[in-house]
Amino acid sequence: MTEKIKVPYNYLPFEFSNTKDIFKAWKKLILSTDFTLGKFMENFEKQFSKYLGVKYCIGTNNGTDALILSLKSLGIKNGDEVITVTNTFYATVGAIVSCGARPIFIDCDSRYQIDIDQIEKKISNKTKAIIPVHWGGASPNMFKIVKIAKKYNIHVVEDACMGIGAKIKNKKPGTFGIVNAFSMHPLKSLNVMGDGGMVVTNNYKLYNWMKKYRNHGMINRDNIEFYGENFRLQPLQAVVASNQLKKLDQVINKRNINAKYFDSLLSSLENNVSVPPRPKGYIETFALYMVLVKDRNKLLKYLSNLNIEAKIHYPKPLHLQSASLKYGYKKNDFPIAEYQAKHLITLPIHQFISKKQINYMFECIKKFYQ
Ligand SMILES: Cc1ncc(COP(=O)(O)O)c(C=O)c1O
Known part of the structure; x- marks a missing residue:
């Protein structure tokens, strides 16, 4: 055997060995003091919707919040069922449970993706949504999943947390479901320096609701329309994300x-x-x-x-x-x-x-x- 060579799993030390551009952009952000929402975050949201070819993008704290926000925007609640695959990250199911719904599991196929042939058997009158996961950054046949969902009038919410940059017959993950979630965790394909995520949709009504829910339900500084949460993406991370998106x-x-x-x-x-x-x-x-x-x-x-x-x-x-x-x-x-x-x-x-x-x-x- 040849001499030992180190093969590291963690690429972050290489990824961030040159931070010149990020520091330059951070300096602008720091001087602007635009630390909560603001134009640096909005810039990234625009860049990402353009990249994906969707109308709206909302930056969130992380992919888990993005999933919760997506499900909540569809009114998923106690007593509802949401179908997903059993080999996914905890957060897919954690998001379902945190909305009060029941996760209904499905087995996977030879590509480690949700077994589409089992979906119809699991649909009941309580089923509100299917969450297909782009597991490992591969994708299930989203065209087939959307067809099944349409037949039964249920929503598709993509867990595209690992899927940024993938393609299914020239269509990107995050462009199939009604509202879809992404993560920018350090070990995702588009990664920031900590946590980050996004929700994307083409539906204005959902977008408008999610934008408010992400920021406490606020209409303006002194008025809230409903009680929401703080799911905001940090502008410091949005700057990193804009930089990473170029690569x-x-x-x-x-x-x-x-x-x-x-x-x-x-x-x-x-x-x-x-x-x-x-x-x-x-x-x-x-x-x-x-x-x-x-x-x-x-x-x-x-x-x-x-x-x-x-x-x-x-x-x-x-x-x-x-x-x-x-x-x-x-x-x-x-x-x-x-x-x-x-x-x-x-x-x-x-x-x-x-x-x-x-x-x-x-x-x-x-x-x-x-
Ligand atoms: C499939 C999947 N769903 C959800 C998440 C949650 O994302 P985050 O860690 O940004 O909350 C991850 C990543 O960790 C993931 O791989």
């Missing part, structure tokens, strides 16, 4: 080049490693580059000893979390997600990973199975 397409492009190369290498280990299908017309953000592997936990440890930082997203699907006990789910309810939770590994292929590092990861994995 986004380049970042996605590099990750796709890396992923394609790694896919081609790993495909030769098909007895032990399974690369998911990559259907034509789908561009992924590769927020997570995931493959199914044999002896996952042993491989993870082996790679860690060789300086390769791999991760698991996640070892326990949400229907098996103790937080979900009261909904009555049990083991084997969603066999695909449960299998994937035991076998998925996330490997670093971000924009700062070189071909040499990918070759090294491949050689190490190959050796592990020999």
Whole structure:
């Protein structure tokens, strides 16, 4: 085996090694003292709606708030049901629960996305919305999901927290649902220096309500229309986001080049490693580059000893979390997600990973199975 090479999962030290442009823009913001809402945040909101091709964007504290704001704007409440996939991040379901609604889980498919064929069976007269998740930065077939939702007259709210910069047949995540949520957490494709998020919609009525709800329900300084919350995006982060947005397409492009190369290498280990299908017309953000592997936990440890930082997203699907006990789910309810939770590994292929590092990861994995 060749000498050990470090393959870091965390790209933030590289990402923010040159902060000249951000400091310059921060200086303008600081001198303006526009620290709450204001033009720096509005600039970013405009830039992001233009990037996505939607009418309205509302900056929020984070992706979790963006999901809560989206669901609340649709009046989702106690007694309602919202369908989503069991292998997602806690926040997708946390948002449903925080609105008082009941999460209805669905299994996933071979691309680790919501299994669309199971959606119709789960629709009841209490179903108000489906939240498809762009899990890992890949996307389910949103065209099919929208069609099902229309048939049953229910809303689609995209959890596009990992999906910024992806495409499904030339249409971007966040342009399918009635109101959709994004995250700019440091490990997302468009990342800020802490927390940040957005909600997007083409519906003026929802936009108008969300804009007020994000800011305490205020109409002006002395009057509120209803009681809302403080979900405002920090202008300091909006400045970072504007800067990062300029580089986004380049970042996605590099990750796709890396992923394609790694896919081609790993495909030769098909007895032990399974690369998911990559259907034509789908561009992924590769927020997570995931493959199914044999002896996952042993491989993870082996790679860690060789300086390769791999991760698991996640070892326990949400229907098996103790937080979900009261909904009555049990083991084997969603066999695909449960299998994937035991076998998925996330490997670093971000924009700062070189071909040499990918070759090294491949050689190490190959050796592990020999
Ligand atoms: C699928 C998904 N939904 C929601 C969130 C929540 O976003 P945030 O961490 O910005 O609140 C995340 C990210 O953490 C996520 O990956």
